[in-house]
Amino acid sequence: MKDFKQEIASIISKVTNIDEHELVTYIEVPKDSNMGDYAFPCFRFAKELKKAPNIIAEEIKEKIDITGTNIEKVDILGGYLNFTISKLELVKVTLEEIDNKKDDYGKSSLGNGKTIIVEYSSPNIAKPFHIGHLRTTLIGRALYNIYKYLGYNTIGINHLGDYGTQFGKMIEGYKRWGKEYNIEENPIEELTKIYVRINALCKEDEDVLEVCRDNFKKLEEGDKYCKELWEKFREVSLKEFYRIYDLLDIKFDSLNGEAFYQDKTDEVIDILEKTGKLVESEGARIIDLEERKMPPCIVCKSNGSTIYATRDLAAILYRARTYNFDKCLYVVAYEQNLHFKQVFEVAKLLGISEKCQKGLEHISYGMVHLKEGKMSTREGNVIKVEDLLKESISRVKDIIEKKNPDFTKEEKQDIAKKVGIGAVIFNDLSGARIKDEIFDWDTMLNFTGETGPYIQYTYVRTNSILKKTQEIPKIEEVDFTKLLNEAEISILKLIYSFTNVIEQASIKNEPSIIAKYLIDLSKVFSSFYNENKIIVEDEALQNARIYLTYATNLVLKNGAKLLGINMPEKM
């Protein structure tokens, strides 16, 4: 698609000595659209040229030739050179691109030939899937979708927490009290009770903790009893997790969790040994990272068994070999910042390519707190994702019952699910990743204002118009001059920038950029919708407005899909 910013940069570049690519980064969008569509600030050159910014702007303006370009007007304001582009061209370029790409509008080939791994969700088995797991699951899925949309070969991995000392504990707890709990009926809840109980005992009695560690060691060594139990825990947990993944419509390309690397850690230790940097310390084997101003990375515990860092390293080695990734993103909460810094540092010793080394990136995000404080499985004050989703769906159902009692039962169910879950997803993805979140039912389940349902509602409005007119006019039947008012141009500018917004979201690994964009688009469309009738007598006007509605419909749907939000056809 034609790039207006690029065009302006090219024109300025011709009359200055500044590189075109450099110029593009300087060009910005004015706050007030009355000032122009793009702005070139001249301040930064004032010192070098020893001239006032407005004089520089004046000189550039004199020299540039805009005849035959898409630039209509150049103004000087303050030290800015403000460019106004041809609105007709904007409308034409944007809608023709819509016609050209249709459902694929916004996709790009930016990532062609590149492979990116997104590791996300990664819950610990035998523990409840609570709202703390929601963020990694939703952010990760959104990033997965975003990269895929940009043409990357994308691999989504659920790095299950299915290994480690915690299972030594689980095994010990089960061995002691398993008969007292009804695991078949309510596996995770009952296993959690056992886990809480054994943890308490470990805290009291160091010897029990030692037994648990030993159990894990046995598990690693292939002990039959331990392995059978572990398999059982894993199976029942996955079954429960998939109830939630299905509700959220989450999919993975791989479920290779920690246990998968069980037989791959020896090689890691071997490689590290050969570097001569694996040293013994306090009985454990570590890589000293003092040079990098970090605490040491433990690779082998003093009892000889592995630790999560070892398995993460094995995973890096395996993934580098299997996928030869350009990037490997770890969507994990910021409490593990140090861990990943250490592991990425040690990964440099594994002999993997520089590309893979540099592609490792921890996508950290903020924690979820309750008003009362931190969530803790042990205290039993966790909010389970399933309960949250069910509550949301139920609240939406009540609203539908009031607003649209005539919908069929199936329709109500379908809409309640899409809107209820959409609200939760949007709420989670609408803020910057890094910020902590204080969980509150009424904030989470608010359906008015800047929320998921608002975007869905706007989509539904476009949808019902398109349904009413039956067909979308051909692009040849659209008179672009009918779409030159302020409201229409605001909508088209946003639609024009869709791909760019997705790219920004990928550069920053920040789905909230897309969430914000969808709110903006919904706002300008809602405003337009309120002021103008779309289905009108004047056929040419109607065709143009319908096409604009169609374009909005498409972008809202595709954008929401990237976030993992499904659109209801009506609501």
Add this chain to the structure above:
RNA sequence: GGGUCAGUAGCUCAGUUGGAUAGAGCACAGGCCUUCUAAGCCUGGGGUCGGGGGUUCGAAUCCCUCCUGGCUCACCA
């Protein structure tokens, strides 16, 4: 204590990589349904951008320092 992240309206948050008069939503006050869905639209009040220094044409944004809070700092993940 060291490291690190955050602090913007009563609340929840944006702020296009240093640019023009700091913006939304919620809440509050008022207006708009005989019309393509009012989960909407329009209008209004609200600010020491945590405090103080500095860098420069220009700082919410960069540097220093202090305050407050989160996370983390050896065999949990």
